[in-house]
Amino acid sequence: MVKRSKVARILALSVMATALIGFNASESRADAATGKKAFDSKKCGGCHYTTGPAREKTIADQLKKKGPELWYAGSKFQKEWLGAWLQNPKPIRPLAYNSLTKKNPGNHPKLAAGDAAGVTDYLMSLTSKDVAAGVIKAKKNLKGKLVFTKKMPCSGCHQYEMRKKVKGGLSGPSLVGAGKRLNPDWIYAYLKAPKAFKPVKMMPVFTGILSDKQMKDVSTFVANFK
């Protein structure tokens, strides 16, 4: 008798848990769907495409784009950062998109908190199968630092912060605070197979130049930029 009531309680709890999980999942999908509507109504698709795979085949294709592709945004960005950035966007690349002469005007549209939350949910639902989860953990990495600052030309194009001083080149996206912005696993996936994400880009391909271990070290190092 006691056993039966225990089983019944466990069953009831399981049903409730399943219902709650199911409810949360459908709520999450609903938020992404609402966010997609906001994304469309704000005409974000005029500058950002959201369906993969990557479309660019030539330099001209890349130069025609008005903004970065977002079809793998959920694999690339950190949700908290994305939600805050959409409400208060600040330039990531010091120079304007695709330009080597114009300063980034910092004129990305701002979204209200509600729209930003919805668009964040939508963008975070866009993921790439080429980003394996749980490979890279942000932490200090001296070997990665050596590759980034000495062996390879990363700092020639990317700003980064060291000992409270920002330095580096301007043609690449700034990596100051990259650990808050980027998913560490995406950094590694991008170094490993860049053409899956950006087939035509100003940054050299390092696959076949850096070893897998070096790519992991650099990713770990960059993911630790706070």
Add this chain to the structure above:
Amino acid sequence: MLRSAFIFVALVIFGISGSGEANAAGAKEVYDFYCSQCHGATGKGDGPNVTKDMPVTPRNFTNAAEMNKLSDKDLRDVIMDGGPALSKSSIMPPWSQTLTEGETTGLIKHIRKLCKCKGK
């Protein structure tokens, strides 16, 4: 006979265009997209990445006297394998996994136009 002639013509055409060498316009596009980040649009070594933090000054391609000291092979080596190929700074990236052979050949020709020199 006619079929053989057709195949021969097709081979000649594809043999020429299939080398993948960027034409003059293509070479400038490749240069502007990749190289001008540091070497500048006109090759003077004054691209947007040349800030006070850059540890070296990128090569000024318009300096014929300096550029004449480099052979086309030197240029190819440094484009493909980066600055260390010529005992120069690693801030010059290796482009071997990015550029095709043809694009590299086109770039060398474009750089020779910028320096108006043939090299050693």
